[in-house]
Amino acid sequence: MNGVHDMGGMHGLGPIAPDPHEPLFHERWEASALALTLAAGAWGRWTLDKSRHARELIPGPDYLRMTYYEKWITALEGLMVDGGLVTAEEIASGSPAPGSVMADPPLKAEGVAPAMARGGPTDRPVATAPKFAVGDAVRTRNINPTGHTRLPRYARGRAGVITHAHGAHVFPDANAHGLGEQPQPLYQVRIEAAELWGPDADRRSAVYLDLWEDYLERA
Amino acid sequence: MAHDHHDHDHDHDHDHDHDHGQDPPSDMTLRVKALQSLLVEKGLVDPAALDAIIDTYEHKVGPRNGARVVARAWSDPAYLGRLRTDATAAIAEIGYGGRQGEHMVAVENTPDVHNLVVCTLCSCYPWSVLGLPPVWYKSSPYRSRAVIDPRGVMAEFGLKVADDVEVRVWDSTAEIRYLVIPERPAGTEGWSEELLAELVSRDSMIGVALARSPEAAA
Numbered sequence: 001m002n003g004v005h006d007m008g009g010m011h012g013l014g015p016i017a018p019d020p021h022e023p024l025f026h027e028r029w030e031a032s033a034l035a036l037t038l039a040a041g042a043w044g045r046w047t048l049d050k051s052r053h054a055r056e057l058i059p060g061p062d063y064l065r066m067t068y069y070e071k072w073i074t075a076l077e078g079l080m081v082d083g084g085l086v087t088a089e090e091i092a093s094g095s096p097a098p099g100s101v102m103a104d105p106p107l108k109a110e111g112v113a114p115a116m117a118r119g120g121p122t123d124r125p126v127a128t129a130p131k132f133a134v135g136d137a138v139r140t141r142n143i144n145p146t147g148h149t150r151l152p153r154y155a156r157g158r159a160g161v162i163t164h165a166h167g168a169h170v171f172p173d174a175n176a177h178g179l180g181e182q183p184q185p186l187y188q189v190r191i192e193a194a195e196l197w198g199p200d201a202d203r204r205s206a207v208y209l210d211l212w213e214d215y216l217e218r219a
Numbered sequence: 220m221a222h223d224h225h226d227h228d229h230d231h232d233h234d235h236d237h238d239h240g241q242d243p244p245s246d247m248t249l250r251v252k253a254l255q256s257l258l259v260e261k262g263l264v265d266p267a268a269l270d271a272i273i274d275t276y277e278h279k280v281g282p283r284n285g286a287r288v289v290a291r292a293w294s295d296p297a298y299l300g301r302l303r304t305d306a307t308a309a310i311a312e313i314g315y316g317g318r319q320g321e322h323m324v325a326v327e328n329t330p331d332v333h334n335l336v337v338c339t340l341c342s343c344y345p346w347s348v349l350g351l352p353p354v355w356y357k358s359s360p361y362r363s364r365a366v367i368d369p370r371g372v373m374a375e376f377g378l379k380v381a382d383d384v385e386v387r388v389w390d391s392t393a394e395i396r397y398l399v400i401p402e403r404p405a406g407t408e409g410w411s412e413e414l415l416a417e418l419v420s421r422d423s424m425i426g427v428a429l430a431r432s433p434e435a436a437a
Contacts, residue, residue, distance in 0.1 A: 008339030008390065010363040016375045018355040018427075024277060029251040034276065034351070035269035036255055043263070052341055068342065068357045073251060085263055094253040095260070102262040109267035116275055119317040119347075122394040150392045152339050154366060166322070169393060186393055188324075197367055205386040207366050210393035 001146050002153060004060035009154035009197070013064075033069040037076050042107035045083030048120060049176035053148040054079050124183035126168040130213065132187060136162045137219040140189070140211065148176035151215040155207070158195050159219050163208065164188035171212055185213045281350035282421035284315045285398055288348060289424065290415035292325070293403040303327075306398065310348060320347025320396055326389060327400040328426075333380045334399045335373065335426035337365035338391040345396035349421055356425065366390060376427040399423065401430040 007013065025031040041051070054075035055063075063071065080086045090097055107115060132138060142157035143149065150172050166186040174182040193205040244252075258264045288310055292299045302309040306323040310316060323345065326334040338344065339362050344352040355361050365372050369386045373379070380386060389397040401423040407415060418436050422428035 006340055007359055007363040008337075008366045010359075011367075013359040013363045016355050016358065016360045016364075016372065018353065018376060018422075022353055024351060027245065027248060029245070029248045031273045031277075032251045032255055032269065035272040036251070036258065036264060038272050039264040039268050040258065055341065064359060068354070070247060073247070073254065077254065080258075080263075086257065086261065090257055090261075091254065094257055096257065100261060102260075104262055105265040105268065107268045108265050109271045112268055112271035112275065115318075116272075116280075117317040119319065119321040121321040123322065150340060152390065152392065154339070155390075164324075166393070166395060169322075172393075186395075188395070202370065202386065204383065205369060205388070207388045207390055209390045210395045212393075 001056060001148065002144060003056050004063050005056045006153050008152045030069040033073045033076075037072050039105070039107050040076060040080060040085065042105075042111075042115065043083065043085060044106075045085060046079045047175050049148060049170070049172040050178070051075060051079060052172070053176040056148065122170040123166070124168050124170060124181060126183050126185070130165055130168075130185035130187075132162050132165070132185070132213070132216065132218070134162050134165060138162060138187075138189060138216045139219040140191075140215055141217060143215070145173065147173065149173050149215075151211060152209070154196060155191060155209055155211075158191050160189040160191035160195070162187045163190045166210065169212070171214070173212075173214070187211055187213070187216065189216070276346075276351050280315075280346060282348075282419075282424065283416070284313075284350070285345070285348035285421070285424045286416040286419035287313055287412070288315070288325075288398065289400055289419045289430075290412040292400050293407075293415055294412050302400075310398075315347045317347055319343070320345050322395045323348070323398060324395055325398050325400050326387065328402045330384070330402070332385045332387060333373075333426065334387045334389060334397075335365060335369050336389045336391065336397045336399060337362060339363070339366055340390075340392060343391035343394075343396065345398050347396075348398055349424060353421070373427055376422065378428055399426045401428075404430050404432045406433045 055071045058071055058074055077091050081088050087097060139159050140151060140156055143151065168183040169186040170181040171184050174180060188208055189211050190206050190208050193201040194203065196207060259266055292302050298309060302325045306325040310323050328334055342352055342357040344356060366388050369388050370380055391397060404418055418431040420428055420431060423430045
């Protein structure tokens with residue numbers, strides 16, 4: 001979707017203003033937001049791709065205003081309702097619906113270290129051979145899907161070169177929408193700055209993106 | 220949100236005598252506390268697991284991990300070779316991996332090439348070696364401009380990259396996570412890996428800084 005989250009190449013969003021003394025969490029609720037999101041994810045009711053898409057679906061003006069963990073909590077509430085773990089009424093009231101049965105959490109304290117160490121690898125074996133090889137000239141497709149995609153707007157319809165083949169990975173455009181993993185080859189693609197930004201761009205600069213086969217055509 | 224429907228007495232708010240350091244809890248504090256108690260009450264999350272997750276990122280996973288990887292890459296050419304071939308496996312040798320570091324690629328700075336990492340679409344970041352990302356990395360200004368004006372962005376961090384040095388920006392659009400290997404500072408010949416790691420800042424492994432010189436670290 002062409003949302004405000006897809007902001008690569010925009011101007012005017014302000015100075016970067018790094019804080020050299022930034023704490024890991026500014027307030028304790030941020031730590032809780034992180035922990036709740038990871039612990040609730042252990043129910044397996046949504047994928048990483050779906051959770052990214054849930055954050056993208058936050059209306060643009062709110063997305064730009066919210067802090068990172070505020071987006072996480074907003075998305076988490078929606079994911080938990082969609083996933084059937086809580087109801088909107090329970091979130092509004094803060095109390096379990098009358099008669100609800102106490103569940104058994106899938107992630108216990110002793111399971112945290114193994115779960116973090118396992119992570120969620122996205123490489124998958126596929127039977128079909130990759131269409132492209134390192135050194136191939138490609139062009140990114142000009143697509144504008146209304147759903148989730150990982151082909152940023154600034155890099156659509158651009159010529160580049162395959163610099164590495166990563167094997168096949170879960171395809172977010174499908175997986176975010178409950179359509180299964182549909183793994184396909186993933187490539188590292190180099191696009192020159194001048195191709196992205198025009199003749200006035202920095203001549204000695206390039207952007208590398210990791211792009212799925214469906215995003216690419218032979219140049 | 221629970222607080223949306225409360226009758227608000229604004230006069231009361233303004234009359235309240237604020238004692239600095241004892242501000243009333245923020246809206247987000249109340250909202251997250253309410254959500255957490257709901258989820259705990261329903262048995263959906265284990266409070267001890269929440270503590271263990273927070274402890275992981277407060278005390279176990281952070282940029283010291285990445286600094287050890289860089290220091291070994293500087294010290295051991297065979298290790299650097301393995302890092303180039305399969306960074307995920309090489310980083311796992313030192314004991315790091317898992318969540319948001321499942322598929323790693325190391326990109327090396329040289330006298331001719333400088334690397335900078337961003338995620339324009341969200342905030343993808345190599346948690347396993349750098350911990351949780353700083354606010355600026357997740358911010359709209361960085362995410363929007365790193366790809367179109369990397370030299371200008373780096374200048375905002377006080378890093379001037381010479382015009383004849385190629386800048387490579389890595390936009391983390393998939394589950395591949397990038398770790399910048401900064402150049403080894405001059406004057407560190409014979410240093411131990413432990414000492415070298417002290418020179419490797421988080422920002423140098425994102426690409427908005429160089430590794431510290433021995434003088435700067437002294």
